[in-house]
Amino acid sequence: xxxxxxxxxxxxxxxxxxxxxxxxxxxxxxxxxxxxxxxxxxxxxxxxxxxxxxxxxxxxxxxxxxxxxxxxxxxxxxxxxxxxxxxxxxxxxxxxxxxxxxxxxxxxxx
Amino acid sequence: xxxxxxxxxxxxxxxxxxxxxxxxxxxxxxxxxxxxxxxxxxxxxxxxxxxxxxxxxxxxxxxxxxxxxxxxxxxxxxxxxxxxxxxxxxxxxxxxxxxxxxxxxxxxxxxxxx
Numbered sequence: 121x122x123x124x125x126x127x128x129x130x131x132x133x134x135x136x137x138x139x140x141x142x143x144x145x146x147x148x149x150x151x152x153x154x155x156x157x158x159x160x161x162x163x164x165x166x167x168x169x170x171x172x173x174x175x176x177x178x179x180x181x182x183x184x185x186x187x188x189x190x191x192x193x194x195x196x197x198x199x200x201x202x203x204x205x206x207x208x209x210x211x212x213x214x215x216x217x218x219x220x221x222x223x224x225x226x227x228x229x230x
Numbered sequence: 231x232x233x234x235x236x237x238x239x240x241x242x243x244x245x246x247x248x249x250x251x252x253x254x255x256x257x258x259x260x261x262x263x264x265x266x267x268x269x270x271x272x273x274x275x276x277x278x279x280x281x282x283x284x285x286x287x288x289x290x291x292x293x294x295x296x297x298x299x300x301x302x303x304x305x306x307x308x309x310x311x312x313x314x315x316x317x318x319x320x321x322x323x324x325x326x327x328x329x330x331x332x333x334x335x336x337x338x339x340x341x342x343x344x
Contacts, residue, residue: 153331161268161318163334176331210274217262217281217324219332221274 123147124222126211132228133201141196141225143211151175152194153219154186157208166209169194201229232257232325236335244343249293249308251338253321256302262324263304264332265295269317277319280304291315316342 124145133139145152153176154166167186168176174186183199198205206229211222237252255261265277278289285297295306304321321335 155332161337163274163320163332165331165333168331218276218279223273 124211124213124220126209126222126225128225129223130226130228132230134230135201135203137201138197138199139201139227140198141209141211141227143194143196143222145192145211145213145220145222147213147215147220148192149213149215149220150191151214152188152191153212153214154194154196155210155212155221157210157224159207163210167194167196198227201227203229205229232259232261232323232333234263234321234323234333234335236319236321236338238338239336240339240341242341242343243311245313246310249306249311249315249340251306251319251321251340253304253306253335254302255304255321255323257323263295263297264322264324265289265293265304265306266320266322266334267317268320268337274320277306311340311342313342313344316340 127142151170153168155163156166157163166180169188171191172188185197187195208224208226210224212219233256235254263280266274267277268274277293278287280287280297288294293308319338322332325333
């Protein structure tokens with residue numbers, strides 16, 4: 121069974137559209153994250169949620185909004201997509217100081 | 231603030247020769263340090279982690295890293311490279327002020343030639 125899963129794996133869309141990426145973990149972890157990997161492969165934290173509560177919100181445009189319906193899910197909604205949003209987005213959960221990453225979602229904005 | 235610097239953006243080795251990927255960190259706290267590997271078009275896999283126990287940490291696939299506080303380094307090594315080791319490697323530090331979120335280095339691309 122996949123520990124941290126993301127859907128979709130690939131997402132191609134037009135500028136201005138609104139899209140969502142879903143993340144689910146079946147590990148029972150309380151804390152989940154979203155990271156963004158840019159075209160130079162640099163990874164940076166975007167959001168962190170602990171038991172459905174936002175605890176980190178880095179300098180991310182407010183077009184990005186995380187939603188946590190329960191502690192096993194942390195979805196990422198993006199409004200008014202821009203070209204610069206093209207990246208790979210990774211979801212992760214943490215336990216005992218170790219993070220478990222999802223397979224990533226490659227978002228391409230045309 | 232915590233940070234990591236990977237000293238080489240690209241390392242090339244021949245199969246069967248040693249691998250050294252260098253990482254220096256900056257931390258005001260006792261850091262937790264990690265190495266992650268990312269194969270092409272794949273997700274991130276934890277190679278090993280240091281969390282203030284033994285300074286020499288052994289990981290998967292024959293990799294190991296040594297935490298040296300005096301040098302603020304956490305270099306990754308492997309005695310003998312394999313073709314399958316070709317990938318992107320990230321040195322990572324955990325920021326206790328940020329609720330265990332990870333701070334990534336910029337990555338080192340390891341190429342292995344036959």
